[in-house]
Amino acid sequence: MMIEFDKVLKESLWNNSIIFLKDAIERIVSTNIDREIGTERGLILLTCSSIQVSMELALKSFIIDNYGVRSILVSSQYRMQDDEIIRLYNSNKIRTKTFEELKKFLKQNNNNILTEDDYDIISDFQKFRNIIVHFIPNLSDGDYFDLEYDVIQYAIHVLIKILKNGDDLIKSSEFLEHHLGWELREKLIKYEPYLHAMSSLVRQNSDKVFDCINCGHRTFSMEEQICYSCNFENHFYYLIDCCFCKEKKSVIYDNLNIKGNNHIMKGVCLNCGEDGMIYQCPDCERAHNIEVNCENQCLPGKCINK
Ligand SMILES: [Zn+2]
Numbered sequence: 001m002m003i004e005f006d007k008v009l010k011e012s013l014w015n016n017s018i019i020f021l022k023d024a025i026e027r028i029v030s031t032n033i034d035r036e037i038g039t040e041r042g043l044i045l046l047t048c049s050s051i052q053v054s055m056e057l058a059l060k061s062f063i064i065d066n067y068g069v070r071s072i073l074v075s076s077q078y079r080m081q082d083d084e085i086i087r088l089y090n091s092n093k094i095r096t097k098t099f100e101e102l103k104k105f106l107k108q109n110n111n112n113i114l115t116e117d118d119y120d121i122i123s124d125f126q127k128f129r130n131i132i133v134h135f136i137p138n139l140s141d142g143d144y145f146d147l148e149y150d151v152i153q154y155a156i157h158v159l160i161k162i163l164k165n166g167d168d169l170i171k172s173s174e175f176l177e178h179h180l181g182w183e184l185r186e187k188l189i190k191y192e193p194y195l196h197a198m199s200s201l202v203r204q205n206s207d208k209v210f211d212c213i214n215c216g217h218r219t220f221s222m223e224e225q226i227c228y229s230c231n232f233e234n235h236f237y238y239l240i241d242c243c244f245c246k247e248k249k250s251v252i253y254d255n256l257n258i259k260g261n262n263h264i265m266k267g268v269c270l271n272c273g274e275d276g277m278i279y280q281c282p283d284c285e286r287a288h289n290i291e292v293n294c295e296n297q298c299l300p301g302k303c304i305n306k
Pocket residue numbers: 212213214215216217227228229230231232
């Protein structure tokens with residue numbers, strides 16, 4: 001009985017967390033932002049409060065999922081019988097621990113889903129949320145500018161980690177596309193604070209980050225062959241070394257269609273942006289930029305490796 005109850009509860013909390021996340025993202029990316037003037041202060045405050053509500057719901061859902069519903073209840077309700085807890089829930093009398101207590105619970109239970117930095121970010125937003133709710137934040141234009149970037153970073157780096165239940169196989173951009181919808185994700189790709197958050201996330205996970213051939217942003221992980229901003233995944237294109245910037249395996253070209261195109265296709269370096277015509281030898285399959293360094297390379301009709 002309790003397993004089923006936990007499941008229903010954690011799913012409801014999770015779904016409500018997504019409603020607040022979607023609301024926050026939808027509002028902030030749908031405004032026509034003039035970056036010179038900055039986003040309206042009220043909108044940034046609303047975004048902060050929606051993201052914080054989303055975080056509080058997500059954290060409860062996560063704890064129920066991993067430790068059961070009793071872990072989120074106040075001590076007076078903790079030892080109650082299962083049917084009593086369900087009865088309290090049905091009459092809206094369930095009482096949960098504070099966000100601070102839940103955060104501590106997660107930390108004490110050695111759940112390594114979050115890093116020390118993540119906990120610090122959570123504490124900062126928690127304090128800020130309290131200022132919004134109980135008083136008026138005293139912030140300059142520059143503070144508001146930073147806050148907009150910080151809140152999106154918080155959503156991408158911390159909140160989504162909790163919502164994904166620590167599943168590293170799902171990328172944050174995939175998660176957002178799936179739960180916010182393609183249209184909203186398209187707007188996010190043009191939103192500076194999102195690109196900034198994705199850029200720092202990809203740099204945490206990948207030593208080499210180059211330009212994405214799909215969206216053009218420098219958020220393409222060379223290790224994973226995935227773009228953190230737009231979800232483009234490279235499964236088919238080949239990569240060769242760049243003769244301009246000397247980077248290894250950074251020039252991308254369409255090897256699927258090159259044979260039907262006289263073995264020549266345009267290629268571009270994802271690191272330095274230089275392009276050139278790539279020749280893939282039909283005999284030995286080696287490829288190179290035929291506009292430069294043609295010595296000791298295969299040429300049409302002449303394979304040097306044969
Ligand atoms: Zn991309």
